[in-house]
Amino acid sequence: MRELSRIFEGETGPVEALRDIDLTVEPGEFCVLVGPSGCGKTTLLRMIAGLDQPSSGSVETRLPAGGGRPTNAVVFQGRSVFPWLSVRDNVAYGLRLRGVGRREQEATAGRLIDLVGLTGSEQAYPHQLSEGMRQRVAIGRALAVDPDILLMDEPFGALDEQLRFTLQEELLGIWAATGKTIVLVTHSIDEAMVLADQIVLLGARPGRVLRRMAVPFSRPRTLESVREHPAYASLFRGIRDGLRDGTGPGALEVTR
Amino acid sequence: MSTAGIHDRHRPASATTPGAATDRPKRRGNRGPATVLLTLSGPVVILLTWELLARTGTIDDRFWPAPSSLWPAAVDLWREDDLAGDIRLTIIRILGGFLLGSIPAVVVGLAMGLSWPIRTVLMPIATVVYALPKIALLPLMLIAFGTGEASKLAIVALSIFFLVALNTMSGVLAIDPGFRDVARNFGASPLATFRTVALPGALPSIFTGLRLAMGFALVVIVGTEFLSARQGGLGDLIWQSWQILAIRDMYVGLLITGVLGWMLTVGLDVIERVVIPWQRERR
DSSP states (O other), X not given: OOOOOEEBOOOOSSSOOXXXXXXXXXXXXXXXXXXXXXXXXXXXXXHHHTSSOOSSBOOOOOOSOOTTOOSEEEEOXXXXXXXXXXXXXXXXXXXXXXXXXXXXXHHHHHHHXXXXXXXXXXXXXXXXXXXXXXXXXXXXXXXXXXXXXEEEESTXXXXXXXXXXXXXXXXXXXXXXXXXXXXXXXXXXXXXXXHOSEEEEEETTTBEEEEEEEOOOOSSOOHHHHHHSTXXXXXXXXXXHHHHHSSOOGGGOOOO | OOOTHHHHTTSOOOTTOOXXXXXXXXXXXXXXXXXXXXXXXXXXXXXXXXXXXXXXXXXXXXXXXXXXXXXHHHHHHHHTSOHHHHHHHXXXXXXXXXXXXXXXXXXXXXXXXXXXXXXXXXXXHHHHHXXXXXXXGHHHHHHHHOSSHHHHHHHHHHHHHHHHHHHHHHHHHTSXXXXXXXXXXXXXXXXXXXXXXXXXXXXXXXHHHHHHHHHHHHHHHHHHHHHSTTSOSHHHHHHXXXXXXXXXXXXXXXXXXHHHHHHHHHHHHXXXXXXXXXXXXXX
């Protein structure tokens, strides 16, 4: 289909936010960036999105010729859903900016509202929704423009645990249905293990890649199936030690 | 995939969160009638006490005439003098000056919020003029625009201009920068960002400015009418009545001015509710 790689060798100002990041994400891969706060996860994601520029190095996206679709769309951390637009208009926002016809906007928005489970709430304004529903709107809005890459910055960080589990499973469903490449940032080790094909551990000060790990669990996954898997404990420990020590021993590498 | 209903149970129990997506905004119990009663009770008690004190001669009814005696005075003013004309004049001056001042103020305020150089250049001027008692500018307005209607519209417009502009600016500045990132991520042009993020995001703040401005406009126009004798308007009515000690007429002018101010504010609230349907229920 397409081949996709991104390389960073970032260095920002006197404070070195990110140092020599080398990272490749395959098309259709679910890549999760895990790291402590202040490790530059968000900065890295913003650079992939093109919202920040690396001070050195570059981000490369190898994709088939355009076709009018955007390369990426971001699901931002916290409140990013426009309070002044209804659910439908929020989801259709990117399409409207791209000059898509009104009828097509509504059809696409309707389809995505169904996909993220908000059917019936099209006319509601964000303040009438729960936090979880707002986050679904943000996901629907990002998917509406049919991007090749979905970038998610701690999309479930503000939610309570139950809801987080539900949305994680739904995200896996959406990922399976759409075949998007997803890069997701989180600080939750469990979240990373449930979602990812590849986990990238980031260290802080300066932000750098500590380790890249393949996640061995078969799909479809649920939180339970992952937790009951024999490799769960060792992988969890590996990630935690890796994050704590900066660079862990090579034995922590988990392969498929 | 589950339906939205499942998540209602997981919603944090926040008192300010209205019901599920399809719910109407929540009514707070059955407070409607009680609110009306309590709202009316204040004025009614004051007026009744006043009436009683005036009728029993406890207070001098030459200066504190009984409220009930104001009605005939108002009818006389309407028939003999041109009360309707005074009201019309004041309304035209307020609304005219209000529109003349607030529309450019919103544009300038948005520009100040979005552009650092514009903000830096205009801030000192805005701050100084904002702090100035606006009626002090009347002589200047008279020099610039003559003693007719133009100077009255001008002083209203000028006195609210920076108030609205500064509120608009702070509204733009208060918009979460994340919203602009969203627009940028979707490839919005600067104009599209202005239209889809800055303007709607600043609207609540703009309306706060407009509501304050409406109060200012009333103060300034009545003061201006005090000082421009015999050019009509409710301020003129109040001042002339005082000069000839037609105390009842003065009270009529006061009451109508008060009611007018109230109606203009209510009108603004209605417009706000139509323009900003996403705003949380206030109060």
